[in-house]
Amino acid sequence: MDDLRCLVGGRWVAAASGETFESVNPATGEVIARLPRCRAEDVDLAVRAATDAGMEWRATPILERARMIGRLADSLVEHADELATLDVVDNGSPIREMRNDAHIAAAQLRYFAGVALQLRGETIPGEHGRLDYTIRDPYGVVGRIIPFNHPLMFAAGRSAAPLVAGNTAVLKPSEHTSLSALRLGELATEILPPGVFNVVTGYGGEAGDALVVHPGVRRLAFTGSVAIGRSIQQRAATHVVKTVTVELGGKNPIVVFPDADMDAAIDGALRGMNFTWQGQSCGSTSRLLVHSSLHRDFVERLAARIDALRSGPPTDEATDTGAIVHPGQFEKVMGYIALGREEGARVVVGGGRPPDSALAAGLFVRPTLFDGVAPGSRLAQEEIFGPVLATIVFDGYDEALAIANGVGYGLTASVYTRDVSTAHRFARDVRAGYVWVNDASRHFPGTPYGGVKDSGVGREEGFEELLSYTQVKNVNVNFG
Numbered sequence: 029m030d031d032l033r034c035l036v037g038g039r040w041v042a043a044a045s046g047e048t049f050e051s052v053n054p055a056t057g058e059v060i061a062r063l064p065r066c067r068a069e070d071v072d073l074a075v076r077a078a079t080d081a082g083m084e085w086r087a088t089p090i091l092e093r094a095r096m097i098g099r100l101a102d103s104l105v106e107h108a109d110e111l112a113t114l115d116v117v118d119n120g121s122p123i124r125e126m127r128n129d130a131h132i133a134a135a136q137l138r139y140f141a142g143v144a145l146q147l148r149g150e151t152i153p154g155e156h157g158r159l160d161y162t163i164r165d166p167y168g169v170v171g172r173i174i175p176f177n178h179p180l181m182f183a184a185g186r187s188a189a190p191l192v193a194g195n196t197a198v199l200k201p202s203e204h205t206s207l208s209a210l211r212l213g214e215l216a217t218e219i220l221p222p223g224v225f226n227v228v229t230g231y232g233g234e235a236g237d238a239l240v241v242h243p244g245v246r247r248l249a250f251t252g253s254v255a256i257g258r259s260i261q262q263r264a265a266t267h268v269v270k271t272v273t274v275e276l277g278g279k280n281p282i283v284v285f286p287d288a289d290m291d292a293a294i295d296g297a298l299r300g301m302n303f304t305w306q307g308q309s310c311g312s313t314s315r316l317l318v319h320s321s322l323h324r325d326f327v328e329r330l331a332a333r334i335d336a337l338r339s340g341p342p343t344d345e346a347t348d349t350g351a352i353v354h355p356g357q358f359e360k361v362m363g364y365i366a367l368g369r370e371e372g373a374r375v376v377v378g379g380g381r382p383p384d385s386a387l388a389a390g391l392f393v394r395p396t397l398f399d400g401v402a403p404g405s406r407l408a409q410e411e412i413f414g415p416v417l418a419t420i421v422f423d424g425y426d427e428a429l430a431i432a433n434g435v436g437y438g439l440t441a442s443v444y445t446r447d448v449s450t451a452h453r454f455a456r457d458v459r460a461g462y463v464w465v466n467d468a469s470r471h472f473p474g475t476p477y478g479g480v481k482d483s484g485v486g487r488e489e490g491f492e493e494l495l496s497y498t499q500v501k502n503v504n505v506n507f508g
């Protein structure tokens with residue numbers, strides 16, 4: 029894939045400068061593609077194309093827009109294997125998970141297509157001889173910046189709501205994982221009018237920043253790290269006022285109370301870490317808070333389950349856990365494992381590369397469980413975004429809650445207990461945007477996902493996301 033192009037106004041274009049950058053398979057170290065290195069000039073063309081396509085798109089009946097998004101969902105399912113393979117070679121996650129992502133993305137598209145007609149306004153009672161009603165207006169051009177961990181799922185799933193609501197979109201995928209977004213663009217050209225959905229590739233500080241500051245983009249949606257999210261909140265206001273949502277990181281607690289179903293909680297601790305995409309998930313429950321009465325047994329049994337996960341080539345259907353996405357992320361994960369040891373925590377399983385020499389060329393890290401982690405240590409406070417789970421022991425409800433809430437993040441939380449009061453109390457008291465009771469990791473279309481505190485602003489995957497791509501216009505009619 030030496031000559032990939034960006035999708036701008038329905039045409040495939042190189043960067044104006046002619047420059048390209050490489051995409052590398054993290055499981056093998058091979059260069060797999062060269063992509064256009066877009067900058068401000070290229071992004072400007074994409075925003076203009078999206079603006080030009082906008083008038084006709086917003087005038088297209090909403091059910092017709094929804095029908096096209098539904099057809100795109102069908103196309104994702106039809107091409108699930110191919111799209112999954114692109115994600116596998118681009119980001120190193122196992123094929124089973126990346127195939128599942130294509131189906132999840134299709135479900136998200138169908139959800140937003142299905143609720144399209146709910147995008148309605150209100151009538152507001154007022155004076156006799158007067159009618160007051162509201163309309164949900166699209167913004168125009170939406171800028172969509174996404175991270176590397178679920179390339180297709182975010183590229184497709186997070187574009188559905190803006191498009192159904194009548195906006196056009198310019199998508200900037202991660203520079204590490206752009207392939208499936210371009211293939212998605214290709215599939216979209218068979219269904220959507222030219223310019224409605226555009227894809228520009230490039231580095232965050234170049235193509236990404238150009239989209240953030242562009243005055244023609246009044247609605248920006250960012251998914252990524254806290255540091256970049258904060259800078260985007262500032263940069264977005266450079267030229268014009270914008271609506272910006274930021275879906276950011278997490279250091280999420282999973283709390284196991286003494287009356288929990290142990291088997292279910294061990295399953296939850298394993299699943300919640302999303303080891304099957306190397307822990308690279310904002311929602312990973314990466315702080316395991318276990319009651320002291322269960323602690324020893326729990327850690328021993330969980331360690332055995334983690335140890336049984338099979339590291340292997342991500343293309344292999346039998347692989348449980350693949351490669352870390354890029355060298356910088358790999359070094360970061362290894363650095364946190366070293367730091368955890370320095371801070372006095374104990375590695376129970378994992379803690380480095382897998383011994384298998386066949387994996388030596390790739391960025392593999394064994395799923396790692398730490399025990400004896402101090403709640404205030406960096407290992408317990410900072411998002412690693414890798415396969416590293418930190419165990420913390422507690423004795424009572426108040427202590428568990430204080431630890432759970434004692435980080436800057438507030439994305440997800442999970443609680444395991446058989447006591448209905450403890451469950452609801454914890455759900456009420458924990459500072460998080462998404463709480464599981466006796467479960468972890470699973471998402472369901474239609475349920476709002478997003479964080480509080482440094483984990484971000486905004487809710488996605490639910491009806492709120494659709495509304496968030498509209499602005500309310502009030503019409504006050506005097507007919508008296």
Ligand code: NAD
Nearest residue numbers: 174175176201202232233236237252253256275276277310
């Ligand atoms: P990142 O912040 O490094 O990059 C995310 C995207 O922003 C990429 O497309 C990148 O090119 C772009 N970008 C980088 N610098 C930019 C700049 N200055 N201006 C504009 N765009 C810029 O994040 P990442 O490493 O790709 O992903 C990991 C992070 O994403 C983690 O913190 C994770 O928790 C978070 N995440 C959050 C959610 C959520 O829904 N809350 C979901 C997935 C990932």
